[in-house]
Amino acid sequence: MLAVGVPWFSLHCHRETAMLQSLPAPSHVLAVQLSSDLSGDDVRQYKALLHTHVQQPERLGLLIDMSDLNDMAMGTLAPGVRADLDLLKHASQFDRLALVSDKHWPGLLLRMAGPWLHGMQLRQFASAEREQALQWVAEAAVEQTVVVLPPALRLIPTTSEGLLAFEIDGPISRASVASVLPQIQAFLDRHEHxxxxxxxxxFGGIEPALYLQPGLLQMKFKAIPKVARYALVAAPGWMDTLAHTLRPLLGDMQLRSFTESELAQAWEWLAAQPR
Structure with a gap:
């Protein structure tokens, strides 16, 4: 559960009883302490707490105290994933997440989750700093002027009928993906390769609600076997590394990375130009 968008880790400690405790906190802060494996009862308790908090109109904070956890294992992956999915549905309501632990790996989790939790501030605190962590997540969000930005995801018309080209400029929202999803689906229906x-x-991050966008996952699975060549241009370093790590699982797809200054070379490799 605590992974908050990085659900491949779950928690286990060498104790006989499972425990998730609600901690005293302001009404707009969900604060819990994990002391052992997540049981079904723990997940139900967490979901009830989450449901109560997201009914509030105000911005929310989340604190997870992991100080008593001894290690990690896969023993509670399934309930942890279910809890993560529930949180992702409402992640846009949370301004801040604090993990309390003296270990190093929670900070690594936060760095990994950062790009995928656009708009949420993430921070780790030592166990002796729990009160500071609670104060930090409880601080009222500063009101900001709402600025309407152009969609961060834009399809690029090209000279090649079989080329799907797109540009990302800013945080990717569920709305921006929904606006182009029908066009991409129609493109995939027209082409075998x-x-x-x-x-x-x-790349400004990803709005958490996007992970629950209807039809998105199915479309990705449908598209992968059709792709012959994939050009990544100026992708963030971690994304480029991940793509090439997964390359052996992508069949015969050719994958190449290009820098921003090599954009023209990417178009040349695909034998196309933007229109």
Whole structure:
């Protein structure tokens, strides 16, 4: 559960009883302490606490005290994933997440989760700093002027009928993906074999609600076997590394990375140009 968008880790400690405790906190802060494996009862308790908090109109904070956890294992992966999915449905209501632990790996989790939890501030505190952590997550969000930004995801018309090209410039929201999803689906229906060019002008993170976008996962699974060549242009380093790590699982797909200054070379490799 605590992974908050990085559910492949779950928690286990060498104790006989499972425990998730609610901690005293302001009404707009969900604060819990984990002391052992997550049981079904723990997950139900957590979901009840989450449901109570997300009914509030105000912005929320989340504190997870992991100080008593001894190690990690896969023993509670299933309930942890279910809890993560429940949180992702409401992640846009949370401004801040604090993990309390003296270990190093929670900080690593936060760094990994950061790009996927756009708009949420993430921070680790030592066990002796729990009160500071609670104060930090409880601080009222500073009101900001709402600025309407252009969609961060834009399809690029090209000279090649079988090329799907898109540009990312900013944080990817559920709304921006929903606006182009029908066009991408229609493109996939028309072609048995395709090329893809993804140009990252600026990757501003991903809105958590996007992970629950209806039809998105099915579309990705449908698209992967069709891709012959995939050009990644100016992708963030971690994303580029992940893509090439997964490359052996992608069949015959050719995957190449290009820097921003090599954009023209990427178009040339795909034998196409933007229109």
């Amino acid at each position: 395709i090329d893809v060019l993804a140009h990252f002008k600026h």
